[in-house]
Amino acid sequence: MTIVVETAVACAVAWALRKAKRVGGRVDGEVDSVLDAAMDRVHEVVAGKLGSSGDLGRLEQEATFALQRDPEQARHTLNDGFTRHSIKGTLAQAIDTDEEFAAQLKEAVEAYRVAVGKASLAALGAYGLTVEGDLRIRADNGSFAAGTAHVEGGLTIGNPSKLGPDNA
Structure with missing residues (x-):
């Protein structure tokens, strides 16, 4: 389940960065709409378990601040931050104690990985x-x-x- 947790946390970071960048805009392209939907699904599952305040709310605030401060380093800033590690630990514990959540997260992460593969193939030609x-x-x-x-x-x-x- 480690790969599920790592991918879910990466999605949470990407989702927070995307939200902070756009405040409304979506990734361009028809194929990328599938990627957006898959990322949103992972976020829904994670937020359903952790709530949208707390660490996820803090992650969104950190994403906004990181993008304002240095857009080129924003992802690195969030990946190295305490909030990401806190979310990772909380998700790992939740997977160990809640089988239904673990199954939902695994399914959402797998759909996301498939969408990433399709988006990559479309981009490569x-x-x-x-x-x-x-x-x-x-x-x-x-x-x-x-x-x-x-x-x-x-x-x-x-x-x-x-x-x-x-x-x-």
């Missing part, structure tokens, strides 16, 4: 590649390797061998 983990690209014998990739993890791109007079 027909020949795009989404990778979770390390990706190594290598070209041998004077060949050429290229593409568009969204990588969450390490990326290593090797150099192709040099052509010589015998393999030109």
Whole structure:
């Protein structure tokens, strides 16, 4: 359930940042409306358990302040903050003690992850590649390797061998 808690907390941070940025605006695009709905669902499940005041209310206030202070660092500020860690601990405890909540959160997080995958694929286009983990690209014998990739993890791109007079 750790991945469920981590994803739910990441959603709570993203939701708070989105709310602070827009005060009404939504992510653009038809595919992204599915992502918005999935993120909203995770937030509804979390808020249903934790309430919209307390840590979630504090997270929204922190998001507004972080965006005003330094929009480029806002996500890092929230991810490093005490409120995020408090929400994480509370959700982990709630999952351990409330099976119905755990099932609802797991379902909402899975729907969110599917929506993220679809949004990523739409953004990459027909020949795009989404990778979770390390990706190594290598070209041998004077060949050429290229593409568009969204990588969450390490990326290593090797150099192709040099052509010589015998393999030109």
